[in-house]
Amino acid sequence: MLNLNGKNALVTGIANNRSIAWGIAQQLHEAGANLGVTYLPDDKGRFEKKVKELVEPLNPSLFLPCDVQNDAQIEELFTTIRDQWGRIDILIHCLAFAGKEELSGDFSNVSRAGFTRALDISAYSLVQLSAAAKPLMTQGGSIVTLTYLGGVRVIPNYNVMGIAKAALEMNVRYLAAELGPSGIRVNGISAGPIRTLASSAVGGILEMIHHVEEIAPLKRTVTQTEVGNAAAFLCSDLSSGITGQILYVDSGYCIMGM
Ligand code: 0WD
Numbered sequence: 011m012l013n014l015n016g017k018n019a020l021v022t023g024i025a026n027n028r029s030i031a032w033g034i035a036q037q038l039h040e041a042g043a044n045l046g047v048t049y050l051p052d053d054k055g056r057f058e059k060k061v062k063e064l065v066e067p068l069n070p071s072l073f074l075p076c077d078v079q080n081d082a083q084i085e086e087l088f089t090t091i092r093d094q095w096g097r098i099d100i101l102i103h104c105l106a107f108a109g110k111e112e113l114s115g116d117f118s119n120v121s122r123a124g125f126t127r128a129l130d131i132s133a134y135s136l137v138q139l140s141a142a143a144k145p146l147m148t149q150g151g152s153i154v155t156l157t158y159l160g161g162v163r164v165i166p167n168y169n170v171m172g173i174a175k176a177a178l179e180m181n182v183r184y185l186a187a188e189l190g191p192s193g194i195r196v197n198g199i200s201a202g203p204i205r206t207l208a209s210s211a212v213g214g215i216l217e218m219i220h221h222v223e224e225i226a227p228l229k230r231t232v233t234q235t236e237v238g239n240a241a242a243f244l245c246s247d248l249s250s251g252i253t254g255q256i257l258y259v260d261s262g263y264c265i266m267g268m
Contacts, residue, residue, distance in 0.1 A: 202260035204219075
């Protein structure tokens with residue numbers, strides 16, 4: 011029943027084989043979607059090479075750079091999508107960034123520049139990418155972003171990223187309200203902690219994972235594949251009545267009061 015045949019899906023945020031976006035890309039491919047993949051360009055082209063090799067088995071029909079702080083690059087990305095695909099059906103927003111110095115210690119030590127950068131890359135980018143995708147989602151569509159419990163509760167060391175996730179989750183609701191009449195759904199997945207490049211920057215992430223293994227009803231944390239499966243569901247017609255929601259894929263951790 012979960013069929014994404016004929017759907018064009020853009021996946022952002024693959025850095026390596028531990029990335030949540032990699033788990034999502036695999037599940038969308040499995041369900042039949044035609045993939046476009048973006049990578050974060052850097053001076054030495056390291057990400058480009060690594061991500062290209064990684065995604066090759068999924069045969070992406072588009073592979074393009076996308077630094078969400080670079081407006082010209084985003085414009086070029088969506089111009090290419092328009093020219094090569096004609097329309098886009100699925101947008102996966104799976105990226106975030108805050109300086110390592112901001113992800114431990116006192117939250118109030120965050121600098122104006124650090125605060126602005128975290129909110130810009132991690133929250134504003136969803137608005138920007140959704141606005142660019144909107145005119146190309148001519149047959150409706152599904153936009154999915156990744157968030158974390160630290161956006162609704164205080165989690166040690168998550169600090170400014172918690173503020174960014176709170177903004178991101180509100181973005182989901184405002185975008186869902188705006189884009190609903192065009193048949194475009196917008197949802198977030200709040201994933202349990204997973205060891206990735208980004209999460210390793212958060213102080214005490216391993217302790218957090220062990221805590222989840224102890225407390226969560228399923229007595230373990232989740233995998234990239236489980237998040238990918240939930241994303242595939244939210245991108246498919248099986249979830250056609252769902253928009254503006256945050257779906258917790260966290261082994262049930264968030265229901266516990268300890
Ligand atoms: O425990 C976790 N890992 C959780 C992650 C739990 C719940 C949610 N999430 C969220 C993250 O906050 C993020 O929004 O999932 C999303 C993906 O994170 P990830 O898979 O944990 O991390 P990673 O594999 O590092 O991918 C994030 C990527 C970047 O990697 P690095 O580590 O180089 O920052 O986001 C991309 C980049 O590829 N990224 C950007 N992409 C475009 N423009 C930018 C940017 N400016 N900055 C970072």
